[in-house]
Amino acid sequence: MEETYEALLELQDLDGQMRQAKERVKRFEPELEELDAPVLQLEQEVGAARKRLDEQKTELRRLERAAQDKRAQLQKYQEHLERARNAREEAAAHTEIDLIRKAVEADEDDAMSLMEQVTRMELKVDELEKKLEEIRSETAPKREELVTARDEASAQLSVLKDQRQNKLVRLNEDAQRLYTRMSGGKSGIALATLTADGACGHCFSMIPIQEQNEIRRKKALHRCEACGVILYTED
Numbered sequence: 001m002e003e004t005y006e007a008l009l010e011l012q013d014l015d016g017q018m019r020q021a022k023e024r025v026k027r028f029e030p031e032l033e034e035l036d037a038p039v040l041q042l043e044q045e046v047g048a049a050r051k052r053l054d055e056q057k058t059e060l061r062r063l064e065r066a067a068q069d070k071r072a073q074l075q076k077y078q079e080h081l082e083r084a085r086n087a088r089e090e091a092a093a094h095t096e097i098d099l100i101r102k103a104v105e106a107d108e109d110d111a112m113s114l115m116e117q118v119t120r121m122e123l124k125v126d127e128l129e130k131k132l133e134e135i136r137s138e139t140a141p142k143r144e145e146l147v148t149a150r151d152e153a154s155a156q157l158s159v160l161k162d163q164r165q166n167k168l169v170r171l172n173e174d175a176q177r178l179y180t181r182m183s184g185g186k187s188g189i190a191l192a193t194l195t196a197d198g199a200c201g202h203c204f205s206m207i208p209i210q211e212q213n214e215i216r217r218k219k220a221l222h223r224c225e226a227c228g229v230i231l232y233t234e235d
């Protein structure tokens with residue numbers, strides 16, 4: 001029984017260490033998020049600028065195609081003009097030609113201003129990408145440090161988990177079940193000392209004298225009737 005108590009206490013200690021290790025692992029997440037936030041922000045900005053640039057380029061190609069089509073039409077009406085048989089046909093062809101010329105000019109003006117916008121957007125994308133690169137390399141050392149520390153904490157946690165498992169399987173089945181149930185409870189406390197005046201060290205209910213004596217003799221596992229923890233005495 002002595003050994004069982006010892007193993008249970010070690011288990012409880014391991015559980016405490018595991019809780020702390022879990023906390024340590026968790027603490028890195030907000031730090032990493034904070035570190036990554038400006039990077040993510042810039043990535044989004046770069047993405048949005050690139051998308052806008054693509055749209056502008058598509059629009060530019062469309063305008064260029066439209067201008068081309070109109071130039072072909074212009075060609076056609078110029079041929080009409082050459083083949084005009086009278087003043088009326090000539091005038092009609094002139095009217096068409098003027099209209100199309102104006103439309104071509106308008107398209108070309110639009111294309112020009114769009115080209116300027118494309119140039120500006122390309123500069124913006126370049127600038128944002130440069131900024132992103134900068135901020136990535138600025139934060140990289142700190143990020144690596146945090147990730148390494150977090151991975152170390154995770155590794156420590158898995159070592160503790162293994163130790164706990166090894167310890168747990170060596171217990172007899174009753175003790176195993178009892179410990180698992182109690183340590184998985186709300187308080188996470190499976191064992192508490194019997195106080196000098198004979199109370200449960202966890203909930204402070206008084207323990208009957210007879211049971212106090214049995215607990216002191218360590219012949220079997222005794223639980224507090226009020227809160228269920230396994231009671232033990234320190235030598």
Ligand SMILES: [Zn+2]
Nearest residue numbers: 200203224227
């Ligand atoms: Zn109790």
